[in-house]
Amino acid sequence: xxxxxxxxxxxxxxxxxxxxxxxxxxxxxxxxxxxxxxxxxxxxxxxxxxxxxxxxxxxxxxxxxxxxxxxxxxxxxxxxxxxxxxxxxxxxxxxxxxxxxxxxxxxxxxxxxxxxxxxxxxxxxxxxxxxxxxxxxxxxxxxxxxxxxxxxxxxxxxxxxxxxxxxxxxxxxxxxxxxxxxxxxxxxxxxxxxxxxxxxxxxxxxxxxxxxxxxxxxxxxxxxxxxxxxxxxxxxxxxxxxxxxxxxxxxxxxxxxxxxxxx
Amino acid sequence: xxxxxxxxxxxxxxxxxxxxxxxxxxxxxxxxxxxxxxxxxxxxxxxxxxxxxxxxxxxxxxxxxxxxxxxxxxxxxxxxxxxxxxxxxxxxxxxxxxxxxxxxxxxxxxxxxxxxxxxxxxxxxxxxxxxxxxxxxxxxxxxxxxxxxxxxxxxxxxxxxxxxxxxxxxxxxxxxxxxxxxxxxxxxxxxxxxxxxxxxxxxxxxxxxxxxxxxxxxxxxxxxxxxxxxxxxxxxxxxxxxxxxxxxxxxxxxxxxxxxxxxxxxxxxxxxxxxxxxxxxxxxxxxxxxxxxxxxxxxxxxxxxxxxxxxxxxxxxxxxxxxxxxxxxxxxxxxxxxxxxxxxxxxxxxxxxxxxxxxxxxxxxxxxxxxxxxxxxxxxxxxxxxxxxxxxxxx
Numbered sequence: 001x002x003x004x005x006x007x008x009x010x011x012x013x014x015x016x017x018x019x020x021x022x023x024x025x026x027x028x029x030x031x032x033x034x035x036x037x038x039x040x041x042x043x044x045x046x047x048x049x050x051x052x053x054x055x056x057x058x059x060x061x062x063x064x065x066x067x068x069x070x071x072x073x074x075x076x077x078x079x080x081x082x083x084x085x086x087x088x089x090x091x092x093x094x095x096x097x098x099x100x101x102x103x104x105x106x107x108x109x110x111x112x113x114x115x116x117x118x119x120x121x122x123x124x125x126x127x128x129x130x131x132x133x134x135x136x137x138x139x140x141x142x143x144x145x146x147x148x149x150x151x152x153x154x155x156x157x158x159x160x161x162x163x164x165x166x167x168x169x170x171x172x173x174x175x176x177x178x179x180x181x182x183x184x185x186x187x188x189x190x191x192x193x194x195x196x197x198x199x200x201x202x203x204x205x206x207x208x209x210x211x212x213x214x215x216x217x218x219x220x221x222x223x224x225x226x227x228x229x230x231x232x233x234x235x236x237x238x239x240x241x242x243x244x245x246x247x248x249x250x251x252x253x254x255x256x257x258x259x260x261x262x263x
Numbered sequence: 264x265x266x267x268x269x270x271x272x273x274x275x276x277x278x279x280x281x282x283x284x285x286x287x288x289x290x291x292x293x294x295x296x297x298x299x300x301x302x303x304x305x306x307x308x309x310x311x312x313x314x315x316x317x318x319x320x321x322x323x324x325x326x327x328x329x330x331x332x333x334x335x336x337x338x339x340x341x342x343x344x345x346x347x348x349x350x351x352x353x354x355x356x357x358x359x360x361x362x363x364x365x366x367x368x369x370x371x372x373x374x375x376x377x378x379x380x381x382x383x384x385x386x387x388x389x390x391x392x393x394x395x396x397x398x399x400x401x402x403x404x405x406x407x408x409x410x411x412x413x414x415x416x417x418x419x420x421x422x423x424x425x426x427x428x429x430x431x432x433x434x435x436x437x438x439x440x441x442x443x444x445x446x447x448x449x450x451x452x453x454x455x456x457x458x459x460x461x462x463x464x465x466x467x468x469x470x471x472x473x474x475x476x477x478x479x480x481x482x483x484x485x486x487x488x489x490x491x492x493x494x495x496x497x498x499x500x501x502x503x504x505x506x507x508x509x510x511x512x513x514x515x516x517x518x519x520x521x522x523x524x525x526x527x528x529x530x531x532x533x534x535x536x537x538x539x540x541x542x543x544x545x546x547x548x549x550x551x552x553x554x555x556x557x558x559x560x561x562x563x564x565x566x567x568x569x570x571x572x573x574x575x576x577x578x579x580x581x582x583x584x585x586x587x588x589x590x591x592x593x594x595x596x597x598x599x600x601x602x603x604x605x606x607x608x609x610x611x612x613x614x615x616x617x618x619x620x621x622x623x624x625x626x627x628x629x630x631x632x633x634x635x636x637x638x639x640x641x642x643x644x645x646x647x648x649x650x651x652x653x654x655x656x657x658x
């Protein structure tokens with residue numbers, strides 16, 4: 001059973017990957033990948049009071065969502081969305097845990113509402129002025145493939161476009177010792193019924209699969225190893241290289257998602 | 264939308280462990296909230312604690328998952344013949360065709376809170392299994408392993424709509440052909456983050472249990488719960504059985520923690536759920552409200568319900584029994600909705616002397632007996648997340 005969707009827009013931010021168009025040569029492997037520091041942009045779409053309250057995870061998510069939606073030409077407020085993040089708002093959660101264990105023990109109400117896993121989706125809804133449904137998924141190391149599977153299924157069933165946003169920032173200390181990772185990474189796809197301007201893809205779930213991570217240009221493989229959302233990189237590489245390919249992405253525990261991409 | 268049979272359900276909450284105890288508590292109007300006796304929590308609050316879960320251990324081969332959330336999930340799995348019903352479904356469909364799609368707001372974060380209290384002088388945490396406790400995926404991975412399932416594994420965390428959303432997103436996977444059945448629902452457990460977090464927002468009821476819809480309501484009592492349902496595509500032979508008839512969602516796009524004051528997001532989710540079920544307001548026999556007991560939630564929800572139903576349909580919140588079980592609440596209230604249909608029960612809000620005089624929906628505060636064919640179950644959450652389910656008898 002395969003489920004299909006078209007690709008109408010892509011958004012991307014990572015170290016040395018400053019947006020989708022700017023990153024095409026490095027993703028396609030025609031120029032070497034050069035890591036560079038990534039500063040999550042302040043979300044200009046949000047009102048100033050809300051803007052100040054956003055952290056790096058939310059800022060990355062909104063930036064890639066905005067880029068993908070702009071490229072799709074669709075109205076941001078018209079799109080259902082699927083957000084997926086492994087670590088979510090762990091930076092906020094860690095500061096709350098620190099506060100809870102401090103002598104005065106007071107935590108800030110703004111921090112608490114910013115700690116929910118759907119904070120990025122909530123801020124995106126405010127930024128886009130959207131009342132459309134949104135879901136926020138976890139997924140540990142499998143967060144990209146899980147989000148893609150759910151978003152493609154939604155496009156096929158609802159017969160309407162879906163914005164997929166996959167975003168992760170590293171866990172701060174002391175949690176980072178339990179789940180290492182140093183890089184931030186976010187990507188977004190606007191998925192549509194039929195074919196999109198960037199082609200299409202179909203997904204198939206395999207309950208039992210032998211796994212081999214799809215190959216990546218030098219440097220990008222290290223980025224993938226250091227951020228769960230960056231497991232999307234092979235798919236972005238295929239889209240950038242404009243050569244049809246089928247990729248396999250790991251899912252728990254011995255399952256996989258086969259993704260056939262026709263750019 | 265495609266209709267789904269709800270083949271089996273189970274629940275463990277402060278009002279009861281298992282369906283029989285849950286039914287009795289509803290019928291006898293016996294709430295499960297008690298004064299908070301957990302150390303280091305905000306003063307003078309009541310909670311919906313499930314002490315039975317604290318003595319439970321997961322099977323030895325899954326010991327790495329041990330944490331409060333897993334224990335509560337395991338307690339629910341042992342009730343009501345649920346795991347046996349999943350075994351039968353696995354025989355029908357195959358393990359790889361049954362998805363596990365579960366909601367949780369904080370998963371096993373309580374394990375991290377415990378570790379935090381034992382940090383070394385350098386701030387380092389003692390060793391514990393982060394991926395199988397704190398991580399959001401720990402819950403569906405545990406149920407998949409425990410139930411021997413191999414279909415798609417999805418964790419949903421949309422704050423207090425997580426459990427309700429699991430029905431909608433599992434329905435999507437089945438309708439797309441990626442699975443034939445799904446274990447849905449959710450689990451959330453008491454922890455310092457949520458109790459102190461809601462205290463910081465000044466949203467907790469003090470000095471007594473929560474009183475949703477009451478004139479003098481003063482906030483939430485937090486509870487914990489695990490509730491699971493097995494859903495499968497419904498066939499003609501399922502006519503009259505309990506099923507998921509429709510589901511709808513929306514976003515407020517308004518504020519991170521305050522609902523839209525007129526309940527526009529709630530209204531959109533309710534209307535989407537009715538449209539998805541293909542029914543009008545007149546087909547709903549009872550509305551199980553989100554009804555958290557805060558001034559703002561209950562007022563906006565009353566407005567949204569009144570705009571769709573007027574005062575014609577009885578509605579109530581059952582959080583007076585269980586407390587607000589956060590990411591599990593939609594899953595728990597789906598089970599309560601199924602009980603209301605099966606038993607012909609309309610449970611009135613618990614502990615309410617006078618309903619807020621400004622309310623114009625049909626809030627009820629005493630139990631009633633009636634034919635209940637369809638229940639609308641509302642869930643709303645931080646981030647402006649809204650989800651409504653229609654649960655009832657399959658046509």
